[in-house]
Amino acid sequence: MSNNILLKDKNNLIQFIKKTNKFTNGPKVIEFEKKWSKWLGVKYSTFVNSGASANLISINILKELNNNKKEIILPAFTWSSDVVAVINAGFKPIFVDINFENLALNENLVRKKINKNTLAIFITHAMGFNGLTKKFVEFVKKKKIYLIEDVCESHGAKLGKKKAGTFGEISNFSFYYGHHMTTVEGGMISTNSKKIDRLAKMKRGHGLLRDSQDNNFIKENIKKRKDLNNDFIFYTEGFNLRSTELSAVIGINQLKRLNRNIKIRNQNHKIFLNHLRGDIFFKDFKLKGASNYGLHLILRKKNSNLFKRILGILDRNLIEYRLGSLGNQIRQPYLRKFKKKSYLKLLKNTEHMHFYSVYIGNHQALDKNRIIKLCNNLDKI
Ligand SMILES: Cc1ncc(COP(=O)(O)O)c(C=O)c1O
Structure with a gap:
């Protein structure tokens, strides 16, 4: 990302600050949530x-x-926070390999891992690709397993006419600075279930009943708990993960540009793929319904020398990149107890991404000539 917060975002925020006295979670947060849901x-x-x-x-x-x-x-x-969330809640993570085409879970391998203990599938729509198929969504529903979608890197990716983040019981988004849109820091939890929404809102605010924003539910539960102060009923295990009105104001403004930015990211990705050598790099991505996040260089074959030379070209041209893309989380120290050799063997494509891929940032301000220049430099290899 070069600059995702424009002068108009700053001016808009200044105007808001001048006229408001409410800065914590309030009406602007609610307005942003409604606009996001729509x-x-x-x-x-x-x-x-x-x-x-x-x-x-x-x-x-x-x-x-x-x-x-x-x-x-x-x-x-995937990102560490997905795995940490699973471990933190006391669940056992079952890791499954990905496809190169969309960098998402391999559905056939997932099917093999499902048993009577499977509570949920937590899919990551990685790097702007839609990670689901209609057949798989139906299969998960039939099995009565929860589907949770991490769409933190893929705002606006689609399966058919519907957006990623509308298929599971719960979906997650990130508005970190480098993403498709930003609130500086921020995230969203989306759902079609009133019960889940109540829980999400309470858990965001210390687990407090009054934060559920559901008046009937609040009244019913206050009646049941005469021994507690109405305003301080800690209904569910909670945290304080609230944002502020300031971030919501930025988000409302950024949302107006989101569709346009997605279009530019996808155009950039196509230019990149059109100019990239197909004999060296993997290019057979599932582009339908994608909302590109980054420009990936994935070696078709394992070749450490070639990979080193590619990194050399990027270094010499001062092109910033992330080695291994999201990488294999199992190799990270925080998951050391899962790092068994047998496990690594099962994650062949994940391992290939870890050792033979990099990605370069893509964003709405990236200029076509710079992408072509990058590909021309790589062509010389
Ligand atoms: C797939 C995925 N999930 C979750 C997150 C966490 O989002 P944040 O950085 O807003 O905490 C990220 C971070 O970029 C991510 O890429």
């Missing part, structure tokens, strides 16, 4: 202070909906 195509949304917080709350909600099942299937090619 844009996404869901009934309810909860604005939180990060995508990681959205992950944390979502998996914590599963603890309340749980029927004693203990396993959650997820990719190892």
Whole structure:
């Protein structure tokens, strides 16, 4: 990302600050949540202070909906907060490999891991790709397994006419600075379930009943608890993961540009793929319904020398990149107890991404000539 907060965002924020005396979670947060729900195509949304917080709350909600099942299937090619949310809530993470085409869970492998202990599938729509198929969504529904969607990197990706983040019981988004739109820091939890929405809002605010924003539910529960102060009924295990009115104001403004920015990101990605060598790099991505996040260089074949030379070209041209893309989380020190050789063998594509891929930032201000120049430099290899 070069600059995602424009002068008009700053001016808008200054105008807001001049006239408001309310800065904590308030009417602007509610307005942003409503506008976000409409844009996404869901009934309810909860604005939180990060995508990681959205992950944390979502998996914590599963603890309340749980029927004693203990396993959650997820990719190892994801962000740490997805895995941490699962472990933190006391569930067992079951890691499954990904496809190169959309960098998402391999559905056939997921099917093999499902058993009577499977509570949920926590899919990551990674790097702007839609990670689901209609067949798989139907299959998960039939099995009565929860589907949780992490869409933190893929705002606006689609399966058919519907956006990613509308298929599962809960979906998560991040508005971190480098993403498709930003609130500086921020995240969203979206759902079509009133019960889940109530839990998300309470868990965001210390678990307090009054934060559920559901008057009938509040009245009913106050009646049941005469021994407690009405305003301080800690109904559910909660955190403080609220954002502020300031971030919501930025978000409302940024949302207006989101569709346009997605279009430019996808155009950039196509230019990149059109100019990139197909003999060296993997280019067969599922572009339908994508909302590109980054420009990936994935070697077709394992070749450490070639990979080193590619990194050399990027270094010499001062092109910033992230090695291994999201990488294999199992290799990270915080998951050392999962790092068994047998496990790594099962995650072949994840391992390939870890050792033979990099991505370069894509964003709405990236100019076509710079993308072509990058590809021309790589062509010389
Ligand atoms: C897939 C995924 N999930 C969750 C997060 C966490 O979001 P945040 O940085 O807003 O906490 C990220 C971060 O970018 C991410 O890429």
